[in-house]
Amino acid sequence: xxxxxxxxxxxxxxxxxxxxxxxxxxxxxxxxxxxxxxxxxxxxxxxxxxxxxxxxxxxxxxxxxxxxxxxxxxxxxxxxxxxxxxxxxxxxxxxxxxxxxxxxxxxxxxxxxxxxxxxxxxxxxxxxxxxxxxxxxxxxxxxxxxxxxxxxxxxxxxxxxxxxxxxxxxxxxxxxxxxxxxxxxxxxxxxxxxxxxxxxxxxxxxxxxxxxxxxxxxxxxxxxxxxxxxxxxxxxxxxxxxxx
Numbered sequence: 001x002x003x004x005x006x007x008x009x010x011x012x013x014x015x016x017x018x019x020x021x022x023x024x025x026x027x028x029x030x031x032x033x034x035x036x037x038x039x040x041x042x043x044x045x046x047x048x049x050x051x052x053x054x055x056x057x058x059x060x061x062x063x064x065x066x067x068x069x070x071x072x073x074x075x076x077x078x079x080x081x082x083x084x085x086x087x088x089x090x091x092x093x094x095x096x097x098x099x100x101x102x103x104x105x106x107x108x109x110x111x112x113x114x115x116x117x118x119x120x121x122x123x124x125x126x127x128x129x130x131x132x133x134x135x136x137x138x139x140x141x142x143x144x145x146x147x148x149x150x151x152x153x154x155x156x157x158x159x160x161x162x163x164x165x166x167x168x169x170x171x172x173x174x175x176x177x178x179x180x181x182x183x184x185x186x187x188x189x190x191x192x193x194x195x196x197x198x199x200x201x202x203x204x205x206x207x208x209x210x211x212x213x214x215x216x217x218x219x220x221x222x223x224x225x226x227x228x229x230x231x232x233x234x235x236x237x238x239x240x241x242x243x244x
Contacts, residue, residue: 014126016029018145050127053142054142109243111219114240114241115215119178121178122171124141124144136155137156139155140159147179149176152176156169156173157173167193168201170189170196174187174208178208178212183215186208193209194209203229203231204231206231207226207229207233207237210225210241214241223241
């Protein structure tokens with residue numbers, strides 16, 4: 001079986017499960033989903049496994065939120081020492097910066113604008129649990145899908161230290177860092193992933209690597225990265241970069 005097709009099928013299945021657990025399915029799709037759970041015990045078990053995993057993540061997030069809330073209460077007296085005038089001045093600077101940024105972005109294409117229009121994080125892999133050794137990776141994938149990129153990166157970097165040859169792990173470390181605003185670190189991982197030419201993510205690696213380079217204003221390198229890519233997304237991106 002084509003590995004890319006298998007990844008896409010598993011990804012679609014996982015996205016449907018995630019949408020069901022987050023109450024995002026429309027009426028017709030929801031009815032079909034429930035019917036499938038009734039007919040296939042293995043699929044029903046898969047949904048329950050994912051529900052428990054998401055519950056664990058939510059409980060951890062709630063614990064972290066409470067700890068941050070308590071910390072803010074303790075620090076509140078110190079924060080009040082800032083004068084109202086200081087906050088007004090800070091607000092003025094923020095407004096000035098926002099207006100300046102907006103003015104720059106509307107005056108034609110720029111690397112930052114092209115990046116913003118084309119970057120969308122990889123939707124991620126199915127988060128079904130496998131062996132115990134995979135648990136931390138998939139726990140990180142849950143965080144990644146919830147846009148908690150820092151947590152995902154922290155978990156995956158621990159795994160990477162012990163297994164730097166895993167091309168899937170290196171690829172998602174690159175994309176997660178790019179989504180988290182660290183283009184330089186993203187480039188590092190994606191350059192490593194690019195060396196794995198047999199990877200099922202090879203085309204995606206080139207696309208996100210070009211975006212990381214573009215974010216760093218390395219326009220020439222971004223063009224070179226996309227020069228031989230055949231994916232529709234890369235072709236569109238290259239065309240936009242060529243117009244800069």
